Amino acid sequence: MGRGGLLGGDAVKHRVLIVGAGFGGLGVAHGLVGADVEITIVDQRNHHLFQPLLYQVGTASLATSEIAWPIRHLMRNRKEVTTLLGAVTGVDTGSRRVLLEDGGSATYDTLVLATGARHAYFGHDEWEQYAPGLKTLEDATSIRRRVLLALERAERETDPERLAALLTFVIVGGGPTGVELAGAIAELAHQNLPPEYRHIDTRQARVVLIEAGPRILPSFTEDLSGYAHAALQRLGVEIQLGQAVHDCSVQGVTYGDRTLAASVILWAAGVRASAAAVWAGLPCDNAGRAQVEADLTAPGHPEIFVVGDTATVNAWQGKPVPGIAPAAKQQGLHVARTIRLRLQGDTTPRKFRYRHSGNLATIGGRAAVIDFGWIKMRGWLAWWVWGLAHIYFLIGVRNRLAVALSWLWIYVSGTRHACLITQGEQLRGPS
Numbered sequence: 001m002g003r004g005g006l007l008g009g010d011a012v013k014h015r016v017l018i019v020g021a022g023f024g025g026l027g028v029a030h031g032l033v034g035a036d037v038e039i040t041i042v043d044q045r046n047h048h049l050f051q052p053l054l055y056q057v058g059t060a061s062l063a064t065s066e067i068a069w070p071i072r073h074l075m076r077n078r079k080e081v082t083t084l085l086g087a088v089t090g091v092d093t094g095s096r097r098v099l100l101e102d103g104g105s106a107t108y109d110t111l112v113l114a115t116g117a118r119h120a121y122f123g124h125d126e127w128e129q130y131a132p133g134l135k136t137l138e139d140a141t142s143i144r145r146r147v148l149l150a151l152e153r154a155e156r157e158t159d160p161e162r163l164a165a166l167l168t169f170v171i172v173g174g175g176p177t178g179v180e181l182a183g184a185i186a187e188l189a190h191q192n193l194p195p196e197y198r199h200i201d202t203r204q205a206r207v208v209l210i211e212a213g214p215r216i217l218p219s220f221t222e223d224l225s226g227y228a229h230a231a232l233q234r235l236g237v238e239i240q241l242g243q244a245v246h247d248c249s250v251q252g253v254t255y256g257d258r259t260l261a262a263s264v265i266l267w268a269a270g271v272r273a274s275a276a277a278v279w280a281g282l283p284c285d286n287a288g289r290a291q292v293e294a295d296l297t298a299p300g301h302p303e304i305f306v307v308g309d310t311a312t313v314n315a316w317q318g319k320p321v322p323g324i325a326p327a328a329k330q331q332g333l334h335v336a337r338t339i340r341l342r343l344q345g346d347t348t349p350r351k352f353r354y355r356h357s358g359n360l361a362t363i364g365g366r367a368a369v370i371d372f373g374w375i376k377m378r379g380w381l382a383w384w385v386w387g388l389a390h391i392y393f394l395i396g397v398r399n400r401l402a403v404a405l406s407w408l409w410i411y412v413s414g415t416r417h418a419c420l421i422t423q424g425e426q427l428r429g430p431s
């Protein structure tokens with residue numbers, strides 16, 4: 001087993017290398033509190049990100065620092081944890097080291113790959129420049145910039161056709177992220193911003209949600225999905241169902257037999273796993289997720305675990321575990337338990353079993369839908385439960401208070417404090 005072998009007895013501590021400090025990676029680190037191990041966390045960003053509230057940064061409700069935490073700060077009291085900033089590009093399973101983009105490397109006795117997923121364009125990566133997705137803080141501030149710049153340009157536009165395109169916001173994909181973005185942009189344009197513009201009426205903005213399937217929120221029951229559909233329409237969102245997008249360009253979006261001129265197109269239609277399976281030469285599904293054993297180890301490599309969005313395993317009553325934060329967290333904790341048992345000499349593989357606590361999605365207009373299985377909720381009560389749940393899952397008292405205060409402020413005053421256009425890149429829009 002090398003240094004720090006899992007059967008114990010070695011003088012040197014067992015080295016656990018965690019790649020990715022998302023929900024899965026931090027789950028492992030938290031589960032190993034007090035264990036006799038040396039932990040190294042490598043992430044290509046210096047912060048852990050609470051992705052469920054990312055759309056609120058993209059739509060000017062929250063500031064970036066309210067939903068992200070420096071990993072180094074989170075681990076400040078964990079003397080056994082070393083945090084490294086670096087992008088992993090490969091794994092040498094023979095010498096047990098991960099390779100970093102800058103030519104460096106880090107060694108391990110146990111490796112946990114928890115590098116998540118990114119949006120996917122179904123083979124049309126060229127669409128990304130016109131239709132950005134939402135995954136990182138940079139994505140969120142770039143979306144915010146596009147939305148606000150379109151409105152700034154509209155304020156100075158005199159040509160009616162160009163004005164219409166500048167005031168058209170298209171969201172592709174009717175899952176929770178697409179629904180949240182559509183609802184939040186509609187609220188921003190139709191309710192929050194009208195008093196701030198003099199030459200345009202932002203209430204005229206069109207928000208169009210395009211979904212290829214027969215209904216939005218397909219992971220929810222039909223009645224909740226129907227409720228969300230009607231609630232979005234009340235907010236002024238136009239919903240196009242059964243429409244696959246064929247093209248995204250600087251002019252707009254093409255679906256069915258029509259092209260809709262739009263200056264802002266946002267992509268919320270698909271995900272692709274990180275390249276973790278490729279690095280370690282593991283079998284993967286068609287979304288690039290590593291197919292792991294029931295105990296979350298890589299086939300043929302009991303010393304490598306793959307967790308969260310970058311892995312796939314049928315551990316939810318025989319079905320694949322969903323790509324959501326609680327699933328990644330549970331997998332991380334399971335891996336930590338396994339490592340602890342191995343350190344005690346128990347190497348029996350233990351199956352991971354996912355416990356689903358529910359589906360939540362907010363729609364905007366102070367409404368949400370929730371399906372806990374044993375109870376379904378919708379409307380304003382669901383919205384409060386959604387809000388409280390998200391505040392609870394944020395890290396630290398300061399952020400909980402900051403987010404609660406920001407929401408209360410928007411609730412009471414109807415204004416959003418984060419309408420900042422940052423970063424220099426020019427808006428690409430119809431000219």
Ligand SMILES: Cc1cc2nc3c(=O)[nH]c(=O)nc-3n(C[C@H](O)[C@H](O)[C@H](O)COP(=O)(O)OP(=O)(O)OC[C@H]3O[C@@H](n4cnc5c(N)ncnc54)[C@H](O)[C@@H]3O)c2cc1C
Pocket residue numbers: 019020021022023024025042043044045047048049051052053054055086087088089114115116117134135176177274307308309310323324325326328360
């Ligand atoms: C916009 C959005 C909204 C969402 N809303 C919800 C929601 O409401 N509820 C819910 O439960 N889930 C939601 N999810 C899904 C949830 O965020 C993911 O399932 C969860 O983050 C997966 O955790 P993870 O640890 O696998 O990956 P992540 O949390 O994505 O973490 C991966 C980490 O790996 C790092 N990394 C990636 N590649 C490398 C590399 N090459 N080298 C080094 N580091 C690397 C990344 O920087 C990141 O820190 C949402 C996701 C998105 C994008």
